[in-house]
Amino acid sequence: MPVRRRRAIAIAASVATAAALGATALATSASAAEVPLSGYELTWGIKQSYRTYVTGMARGTFTPADGATQAADNGAFTFTEGTGTYDSTAHTVGLAFKGSLKIASQLHGFEITLADVKFDSAAAEITADVTKSGTTTDDVPLAKVTVTQAMTDMTTTLTKEAADVFGSASYEGAAGDPLTVVQKTTTSGTPDPSDSTSASVGPSDSTTPSPADSETPSPATSDSTSPSPAASASVAATKGDIVDGELGWGVKESFRTYVVGSVAGGKIAASDGATQATGNGPFTFTGATGTYDTDADTLAASFEGAVNFKGHEMNGTYALDLTLSDLKATLEDGTGELTADVTSLGEKSEDVVLADLEADSADLTAKSDVITVDDISATLTAAGAEAFSGYYEKGTELDPVDLSVALSADAELPSGDGESGSSGSTATADTSGSTSGGVTGSTTGGVSGALASTGSGTPVAALGAAAAVTVAAGAGVVFAMRRRRTAE
Template identity: 40%
Template structure:
């Protein structure tokens, strides 16, 4: 009876331990068998394995939704319909009956890409390795060209998992819904979108126990080793160390890195309300590159960012542009490639400013007062709302002309800046008004009036107040007499033309 019981016990042990570690049930039986065997416990083959694992459902939805990306499974991996889980096939491995450790490797790879959100993540060479009640899913992970080989991507908790019979030929064992959590290296591999310990999709492992692993053929090869010292070719081998100069190549991999910790966001800013009002009298503001008009200015889309909430540091870049044109007053200014650099209570807004004279890159345009905001994320979002902004000396120079200088002075109040940064995929961003800014457009008879200094064009500019009428001279090809006339009326804060224009619009300029 003992003879018939032993195979059943061993099969159960294999199945349970292959299930990634129910050693509590198998160890006593194996220990009893070991006492009767002189050789060390053998390793058994595992074959026909599959691993069903979706990585993280919310991440798959983010890739195919907000990120407008793609998911590609190939090389032996497949994905279930409707953006479902992945199945890695062709699993081959071993089970050590002495240590209860398993090592199973699977075919296939999965790639997540998004041109919009600028990421490319691949998972390949997937393995499941376990011992006892713990284990890990290991893989080679490539993030935007940088490869991390054989890292523990997910931790497995096998304490409550029991094997089930999969049916079919070979007695396949199924270990369903193994809980998985993200490791520290896994969090880095996903560009910091998720934190260590984040819950991932459960994994289902299917394996078929096979026969003993063939004996080691390495033993006969040992006698040949003594003959090697007699061989003369060994001396020339020291010359080969000259090849270590190639380690410079791996150092190239870290270069294509994505800023950690941020996956989405936006910048909302109106530059200066009085300037927008002035442009609306006869010019227009045009957005491009993903920027949008909103009621109090413009919203610029997220490009990239580094965020350290604990250290209160931000280095964020935003796409899109806004271009202000007022043909009659010679204005053509475009603001693009906006950046926010913040450190504690102080920050700077930078921009590329383009006029007919050329482009000034990374102009330190505005100083930001961050003393009243919090860098602490709420629901995975850092929201710096309506940060006070003032014009810098470099910003004021962008409006200067060769005759009257700049109508704006350093320290002058600008529209507040709102920065939103999401540190996790799928986080809900605070909603902002996406409506078109009122008053903008090409209409406005003042811009096309026949008199170069008459109440049409000058009156429109004069209503801006604070000397902004001289903005007509920026990048101007209009006769200087017209521009100086407009500047004179505006700087005089003017009189009847200003009052009349304000009454016509029914509101005061800021």
Template identity: 40%
Template sequence: MPANARPIALASAVATAAALGAAALALPALAAEKAPAAAAPAPTLELKDGTLDWGFKESFRKYLLSPVAHGRITVADGAKQAPDNGVFTFVDGTGTYDTGTHATANAFKGSVHFTGHDGALDITMSDVKLATKGSAAPTGEITADVVAKKMDGTVDSKNDIAIAALDMTGVRPGQGTGGAMVFKDIPAKLTKAGADAFAGFYKEGDALDPATLTVKAVTPPPSPDPTPTPTATTPSPTPSATTKPTTTPSTTQAPGKVLNGRLTWGVKESWRTYVDNTCGGDITPAGGATRNGQVYDFGFGRAELDQAARTADAGFVGSVLFECAAHGINWTVSDVRVKATGTSGRLVVDVTTLKGTKNDVTFADLDLSGADYNAMDGVVTLKNVPAKLTKDGAAQFAGPNGEEFYPPGTVIDPVTVALTLDEDAELPTTSGGSSSGGSTGGSATGGAAGGGTAGGSVGGGSVGGSGALASTGSEVPAGALLAASGAIAATGAGFVLVVRRRAAQV
């Protein structure tokens, strides 16, 4: 029967999902109305290029090829068998990841035909799937369609039989080629249905070969650069009889509707450097966020702006998954909001790690003393607003016992916010270069800020599970900033590839 993948649990991530999940994928933006909208259903992320390495049971394979059974094992439909009567690899896995329940499911191509005793034993296993329950329980299962010859010679065909029960406790993600997430040696036991399907050769609860699952998140295509619109030379209209000069419009308008916007931010340069370079991981923007040089642009959700009062309240869509499976990093920032009042403000975000999601974290204090609320060409741009970690923001990078690796007050990347007030206004082009400061002058750039030191060996905490890592000697928080390599199902976030929620009204 055709594969019917259901959502599958794996924390990138996904990602990244990344990602995590990555990666993470497009979500509807909030309407600009003031009234809060109803909560949107949690998005489902696609998985691709999956493989399942599983041999069913080694003793069964050996028995079939022994002089007693005189049997054969034949793989088909894309499945492969390792040399020397090894395990099987089921290929071309596709599936989904439910970001609400953290449950996952993958379906694979390939079949295995077991024969023995001159045809008296004849079993074919195909349409193999693996699913986990995510937050519900640290368990999963392998199902398959099984066609088997009974003792009386009749053929029994059953679909989606739960052959193996999986124990996800203690299973930690590793990193495969091309950013793949690898869940190696998942313990498996025979179910009652599986025992019946294999003619009672083994009893329920018998240990089967461990399973190894490898998957990737589907990465959304990058947003193309907009095609520049040439400015045509418009001939001057025929002068009217009125000679009264036109009044120059004010750059400061009464409170009105914000039509579009963008937030440019890189989180923290040293964090990006550690994940992307030192750790060899991946950083995946998704769901309305896009890469802009070294930093990221978050799409418009909704905003309120009062230029005269120098206040702004804006929410942006998109997520960025920081993922390095080899070190258990799976850290996603999403639902980014800016609340500005006069010369100060707050950066509020949601942060998702292997331990779950913390919503509405006041992540950074913003210094708006140099911000310009006047509109230019219909756009208000708060450029390179300096940002420093709050106590709650620093806690998102804390170790298992509350160790500080980025203390409160640490300078992070500056934030640039652009909001359009006119229908014909265009968002300014931003450049995502690096910057070690947070000045508010110059062009609209989303720079990266330095500052702060950290090091030492660490375990898991808000961002991490167990495992020690040596200090890098820079401000990068060694392994302390790493997302947990904790148990997949025990955290209920298994493959948090990219978990994000839509921008909420604040």
């Protein structure tokens, strides 16, 4: 089935200077020959933290159909039987794929179906027909793509439309999962991409078209059922010093909601290099230093930045005044600790072990001199429970931790999830009973499938009446503590 282009691809005359290219300018026809393509597969996981949220907190499901599949362990999705065309002059590809994907959660009240997924290298985007709340919208742009010649492990950035589809405003501009497009089968009449004369997607290094310009793009047919984008990644040194990095952590979404809600009537401020995502989202701590050893699967990193929680203001004095700073994360064989300096009501305790950490995998792997570990489970310790004045009990699940550390000065850290706000950003209370930043205090939240911007914190919609009771009880603990300190 030919691709339904969202816009025609016009090829204008191009001019290149002799100094830059060492050749004269070459004009190309706007009606360059297009070569039919078939037998392609597209693999994309949308966003790992979103998949974790759907099958975790939302207790939902992913149901691929009509030829689409999902990798094991809640992995990425593959859409098959891609057909389309290759523009041999512009070196661009347009492909449409078979398969559909239903995303549903009865608990959080959403059902989304993606179908007719398309990849257009000229527009550098992924689109799909989206059915949500019973309404279907064709060719919704879900992600922008950094197109490469090999078309494997391509970086994706989620769009505003994707944020609307998946129910979190924080996803606009966030990094999506990598995208891979490969030809799995070669049918009669379709040029063999393994031919040594095949062309590459993207501009040619030569100013004169080669004989390969009429051939299919370079992605070779893979013998495996799923691509291995990491195969070409550079290998970092075995061990050494960390030169930079970031840690993403929301502490606990229900705590953030409580602080800026109508009960505590407070505010949250990030400073000294830390930032908070919009909509009362999670925090990002920066400037990592420390050490790593990928053979021993160990990592110890310290991060700059601080976050302060204030609430229950009485005559200019806050009964809740808690600051976390100098965060440190350690991992060894997949487990570790998260520590911080804790200042509560002016009293500081250093290197408090707030949470026990557990990663999905024990292996620490460097890719392009960067180690990234996402969705690390964090469980409150006894010392952490004391730091929160008994508001949460030991063993309480906190927001997951994401970290990326650079192993060399020229290593490029991931762009992040696009969830960080400006340094020192503050969320303040709304006297109407809902918090600022778009997070409501109602049991519905007003957004179907809304989720924390980490993708796996407890959405406000799931808190319900029981959480409201817990929040009130927590407020009593804080007030009692304040009264005791005042009496002393």
